[in-house]
Structures are given as structure tokens and as C-alpha cells.
Amino acid sequence: MAITRYNQHPDTFLTMTANRNWPEITSALLPHQKTIDRPDLIARVFELKRKCLMKEIETNKVFDKIRICAQVDKLVCAELPDPKNDPTFFETVKCCMVHGPCGARNPQAPCMENGRCTKKYPRAFAESTTMDQDGYQIYRRRNSGQVYTVRGQEVDNRDMVPYNAYLSKRFNCT
Structure with missing residues (x-):
């Protein structure tokens, strides 16, 4: 639902x-x-x-209306939260906001078509949020070196689906 x-x-x-x-x-x-x-x-x-x-x-x-990349980072996150700071929130995000895994880790994933993920995962690491020429956000996905196991596969920030941390915490869902 x-x-x-x-x-x-x-x-x-x-x-x-x-x-x-x-x-x-x-x-x-x-x-x-x-x-x-x-x-x-x-x-x-x-x-x-x-x-x-x-x-x-x-x-x-x-x-609010987003005009600059710094505003994006206040509203949207594409990284796993620190499990030590908020273990409940970490589990919610880990459970609900990890794409796949797909690609070489799971070639039979539903998002796979002709050997590629149709959602373009895993994404590239990015130290800061930028916007491409069409105005689409390329979200910050830092390489923290942290790897977690989700659905039997290792994942990191490249596998994260963007989410709003405030609303995810407020409603305990994503």
C-alpha cells in the first residue's frame, strides 16, 4: 500500500x-x-x-521550492544513516530504501533488462549533490567505506533510494 x-x-x-x-x-x-x-x-x-x-x-x-543543491541535501538523503546514532531509523531505511540488489549481484532482479538495471543502480559515489543539464538532481552518495548486508548481498550508499529523513522518522516508514 x-x-x-x-x-x-x-x-x-x-x-x-x-x-x-x-x-x-x-x-x-x-x-x-x-x-x-x-x-x-x-x-x-x-x-x-x-x-x-x-x-x-x-x-x-x-x-520548499528547491533552488540550489544545498536545499536538496536538507530535504533528500541518498545515504544509509549511522546505525549507532539511530538504530531504529537505520533498520527502517535499510529494510525499505535499498534498491535491489541487482546487476552482477542478482542478474534475475525484476529491474534488470538486457543485463542492466533499468533504474541505473548502483549509482556512482558523489561527494556533493549536483544537478545535471536537465535539472535532475544527482544526489550526494559519499563513499563512507561502510558496507551492510541486505537480502543476502553487500550494499553501500550507491544502492540507496533517495528519501526524506524527517518524514521517514516521523512516520516510521518510507
């Missing part, structure tokens, strides 16, 4: 995906029930979170 809201550029959007481990869901389960047994509950909680997300965006003006 996800909601997508398009921002200024037609290829820039915000997606929110339900988290089956939200306490509002898990605390309402009967003994021996699993979240998969309660799609009604997941849908109801997701709708409440969606309304809250829209209020954050529209009323509290979470996003």
Missing part, C-alpha cells in the same frame, strides 16, 4: 509505503494473528497516516 505525490519536477515524487510493524497495527492483533491476516487494519492505519502526511506537507510546509 503506497501513496505517491509528485513534486515540482514530473520525475520527482514522494512515496509513502505502509509499515506492517506500526504499533497501531501490531497492538490491535489478536493472539496468533499476523499482520497479513488483517488487511482491513493495515488499510485503516495507512489512511490515517496518509492524512497526517498530507497535513505535514500542505499545512506545515515541509517542502
Whole structure:
């Protein structure tokens, strides 16, 4: 279950995906029930979170018009957070915001076509955020030297899908 809201550029959007481990869901389960047994509950909680997300965006003006690259870094992150500083947030991002793995690590991944990832992962490391000639952001993905195991494969910042840290923490989802 996800909601997508398009921002200024037609290829820039915000997606929110339900988290089956939200306490509002898990605390309402009967003994021996699993979240998969309660799609009604997941849908109801997701709708409440969606309304809250829209209020954050529209009323509290979470996003501003991006004019320079420094503003991008305040709103969008394409790096794994430090697991020591916030282990819960790290696990959320590691679980939900890593692309693939694909390429040589998993040639059968759904994003693969003619031996290449259709989403252009893994991306190149970049020390700072820049914009290409068409106005698309090339997000900062520093080479921290940190490698983590996700779905049985080693990943680093080149595999990260961009996300908004504030909203990911606020809603415990991505």
C-alpha cells in the first residue's frame, strides 16, 4: 500500500509505503494473528497516516521550492544513516530504501533488462549533490567505506533510494 505525490519536477515524487510493524497495527492483533491476516487494519492505519502526511506537507510546509543543491541535501538523503546514532531509523531505511540488489549481484532482479538495471543502480559515489543539464538532481552518495548486508548481498550508499529523513522518522516508514 503506497501513496505517491509528485513534486515540482514530473520525475520527482514522494512515496509513502505502509509499515506492517506500526504499533497501531501490531497492538490491535489478536493472539496468533499476523499482520497479513488483517488487511482491513493495515488499510485503516495507512489512511490515517496518509492524512497526517498530507497535513505535514500542505499545512506545515515541509517542502520548499528547491533552488540550489544545498536545499536538496536538507530535504533528500541518498545515504544509509549511522546505525549507532539511530538504530531504529537505520533498520527502517535499510529494510525499505535499498534498491535491489541487482546487476552482477542478482542478474534475475525484476529491474534488470538486457543485463542492466533499468533504474541505473548502483549509482556512482558523489561527494556533493549536483544537478545535471536537465535539472535532475544527482544526489550526494559519499563513499563512507561502510558496507551492510541486505537480502543476502553487500550494499553501500550507491544502492540507496533517495528519501526524506524527517518524514521517514516521523512516520516510521518510507
